[in-house]
Amino acid sequence: MVLDYKWVRPDMDLFHVGVNSTYQITFNNSGKLEIDFYNYACNFYDAAHNIIHYLCEEAATKHDIRKLDLWYFAMIYLYRQSLELLLKASIFQTVTDIANRKEVTGRIRHDLKQAFETLTKIRRLSIDENENAKWLMNYLSDISKIDKESDMFRYPFGNSCNILFKEQTNVSLVATHNNMTKAYHVIKSIYDDGVFTKKEYEANLPQLIIEGGRYYQQSVVGYEYNRFKFHPYFSSYMEVGNYLRDIIITKNENRFFMPMCYLYRNAIELGLKRLIIEDSHMSFAEALRTIRKKKHSILGLWNSIREEIKKYANSPEDDDSLNDSQQYIQAFHNFDQSSDLFRYPCNKNMSVYFLQPQKFDIKNVSSCFEELCHFLDAVDTMISELKGYEAELASYYDY
Numbered sequence: 176m177v178l179d180y181k182w183v184r185p186d187m188d189l190f191h192v193g194v195n196s197t198y199q200i201t202f203n204n205s206g207k208l209e210i211d212f213y214n215y216a217c218n219f220y221d222a223a224h225n226i227i228h229y230l231c232e233e234a235a236t237k238h239d240i241r242k243l244d245l246w247y248f249a250m251i252y253l254y255r256q257s258l259e260l261l262l263k264a265s266i267f268q269t270v271t272d273i274a275n276r277k278e279v280t281g282r283i284r285h286d287l288k289q290a291f292e293t294l295t296k297i298r299r300l301s302i303d304e305n306e307n308a309k310w311l312m313n314y315l316s317d318i319s320k321i322d323k324e325s326d327m328f329r330y331p332f333g334n335s336c337n338i339l340f341k342e343q344t345n346v347s348l349v350a351t352h353n354n355m356t357k358a359y360h361v362i363k364s365i366y367d368d369g370v371f372t373k374k375e376y377e378a379n380l381p382q383l384i385i386e387g388g389r390y391y392q393q394s395v396v397g398y399e400y401n402r403f404k405f406h407p408y409f410s411s412y413m414e415v416g417n418y419l420r421d422i423i424i425t426k427n428e429n430r431f432f433m434p435m436c437y438l439y440r441n442a443i444e445l446g447l448k449r450l451i452i453e454d455s456h457m458s459f460a461e462a463l464r465t466i467r468k469k470k471h472s473i474l475g476l477w478n479s480i481r482e483e484i485k486k487y488a489n490s491p492e493d494d495d496s497l498n499d500s501q502q503y504i505q506a507f508h509n510f511d512q513s514s515d516l517f518r519y520p521c522n523k524n525m526s527v528y529f530l531q532p533q534k535f536d537i538k539n540v541s542s543c544f545e546e547l548c549h550f551l552d553a554v555d556t557m558i559s560e561l562k563g564y565e566a567e568l569a570s571y572y573d574y
Contacts, residue, residue: 180549181542181545181546181549182496182546182549182550183496183499183500183502183503183546183547183549183550184499184546185495185498185499185502187499187502187503187506187543187546188539189506189507189510189539189540189543190535191536191539192534192535192536192539193536193539196536196538196539198423198424198536198537198538198539199534199535199536199537200429200432200534200535200537201532201533201534201535202432202433202529202532202533202534202535203529203530203531203532203533204520204521204527204528204529204530206527206530208264208267208276208520208521208525208527209264209265209267209268210264211264211520211521211527212260212261212263212264212267212519212520213260213261213264213366214520215260215433215518215519215520216257216258216260216261216264217257217430218430218431218433218434219253219254219256219257219260219433219434219518220253220254220257220261220355220359221430221431222253222419222430222431222434222435223250223251223253223254223257223355224352224356225419225422225428225431226246226249226250226253226415226418226419227250227254227348227351227352227355228352229418230242230243230246230250230348230392230394231348231349231352231392234246234391235389235391235392236391238391240391240395242414243348243391243392243393243394243395244394244395244396244407245407245410245411245414246394246411246414246415246418247346247348247394247396247411248328248329248396248407248408248411248412249328249411249412249414249415249416249438250415251328251351251383252325252328252329252441253434253438254351254355254359255287255318255322255325255328256325256518257359258287258315258318258355258358258359258362259285259287259290259325260519261359261362261363261366262287262290262291262294262362263280263283263290264366265294265298265362265365265366266279266290266293266294266297268366269297269298270297273525276525277523277524277525279293280523281523284324285323285324285325286319286323286324287315287318287319288312288315288316288318288319288323289319290315291311291312291315291362294365295308298365298369300365300370300371305371305373307357307361307364307371307372307373307374307376308361308371310357310361310378310381311357311358311361311362311381313381314354314357314358314381314382314383315358316381317381317382317383318383321339321383321384322339322383327339329408329412329441329445330405330408330445330448331403331404331405331407331408332403334467336403336463338403339397340396340397341397342397343395343396343397343398344384344386344395344396344397345386345387345388345393345394345395346384346385346386346393346394346395346396347379347385347386347387347388347392347393348388348392348393348394349388349389349392350379350385350387350388351383351385353376353377353378353379354378354379354381354382354383354385356376356378357376357377357378360372360374360376361376404453405445405446405448405449405452405453406449408445409442409445409446409449409548409552412438412439412441412442412445413438413439413442413545413548415438416435416436416438416439416442416541416544416545417541417545419431419434419435419438420435420537420538420541423435423537424537424538429537432535432537433517433518434517435541436517436540436544437517437518439541439544439545439548440507440511440514440517440544441514442544442548443473443507443544443547443548443551444471444473444476444514446547446548446551446552446555447473447476447477447480447551448466448476449551449555450480450484450551450554450555450558451465451466451476451479451480452466453555453559454480454483454554454555454558454559454562455480455483456483465479471513471514472508472512473504473507473508473511474504474505474508474512477501477504477508481497481501483558484497484554484558485497487557487558487561488554488557496550500547500550503543503546503547503550504547506543507544507547516528
C-alpha cells in the first residue's frame with residue numbers, strides 16, 4: 176500500500192489549475208453584501224450541519240471517540256460563524272450605506288448578542304411577542320458570554336490567557352445540533368420574511384454548552400493535561416478541513432470550499448503559534464507577547480520562529496524543506512493577510528473580495544494547505560523531542 180503523505184515541495188503554486196483537472200471551481204461574489212453574507216452563512220451552516228450529522232451517525236456507530244472529541248472545536252466555530260454572517264446579512268438588508276455598514280460592523284465586531292439587538296432595533300421587531308425570539312435572545316446572550324470575540328473555539332486560550340473548559344466536560348452533540356438549528360432558522364426567518372417565525376423547533380435550554388446525552392453522541396473536552404495546548408485545535412481544524420475536502424470532491428459540494436479553506440488557514444496559524452508557545456526557547460510571557468503582536472499574520476508568526484527551526488533542524492545541504500516551506504508561508508500570507516478572506520465576503524472597510532471570478536483547483540489548494548500543516552506538525556515533533564533530550568542532559572549533569 177502506498178501512503179499519500181503530503182509534504183512541502185519546491186514547485187508549490189496555490190493558483191495552479193491542471194489542464195485536465197476535474198476539481199475546478201470558479202469563485203466570485205456579487206458585490207451585494209446582504210446576499211454575499213447570506214450565501215456565506217448558508218455555506219458555513221451547511222458545512223457544520225454535515226459534520227455534526229457525521230459525528231452523531233457514522234462516527235458514533237464506529238465508536239470513533241477521537242473524532243467525536245477533537246472535531247468539536249472546528250464544528251462549533253463553523254456553526255457560530257454562520258450565525259454571525261446571517262445576522263449581518265439581515266442587518267445589511269436595512270443598513271445599505273457603506274459608511275453606516277462600517278460603523279455597525281465595527282461596533283458589533285463578533286458579538287452575536289449585540290448583533291441581534293442591533294437587528295431587532297433597526298427592524299423594529301419586538302422580542303417579547305414571540306417565544307422563538309425570546310429563546311434566541313437568551314441563546315445568543317449565552318454564546319456572547321462564553322465567546323464574545325469569536326476566539327474561544329479557534330484557539331486554546333484568549334488574549335488574557337483565559338480558557339473555556341476548566342474541567343472535563345461531556346458536551347451533548349444532539350443538544351448542540353438542536354439549538355444551532357433553531358437559532359439559525361429563527362434568524363433566517365427575519366432575512367427571508369422580515370418577521371420571527373412561529374414554527375416550533377425541537378430545542379433545549381438556550382445554552383451553547385449542554386452536558387449529557389448518549390455516550391457516543393458526546394464531545395468530551397477540557398482534559399486537564401490538554402489545557403493551553405494547541406494540538407487539539409490544530410488537529411481539529413486540519414482534519415475537519417480534510418473531511419470537507421473529501422465531501423467537495425466526492426459529492427461535488429463546492430459550497431464548502433470557503434469553509435474548508437478557512438479551517439485549513441486557521442490550522443496553519445495554530446501550527447505556527449504552537450511552535451512559538453510550546454517549542455521555542457522564549458519564555459511564556461515573551462512568546463505570548465509575540466503572538467499578540469503578530470496576531471493573524473502567517474508571515475509575522477513564521478519570521479518569529481524561523482531561525483530557531485533552522486537551528487534545531489540542522490538539515491543536510493540537500494534538504495530544502497525549510498526553503499520550500501517559506502514559499503508556502505509567503506503565498507498564504509500574500510493571499511490572506513488578515514485571516515478574513517475565507518470567512519467574510521469583504522474586509523472591514525466593506526471592500527468586496529472576489530468581485531472578479533477566481534478559478535481554483537480544489538485538490539491543489541487543499542493539498543497546499545495540508546502539505547504545510549504536515550510540515551509544521553513534523554517540526555513540532557522534532558523540536559519537542561530535541562527539547563526533551565536537552566532536558567534529560569541538563570538533569571543528568573545537575574545530578
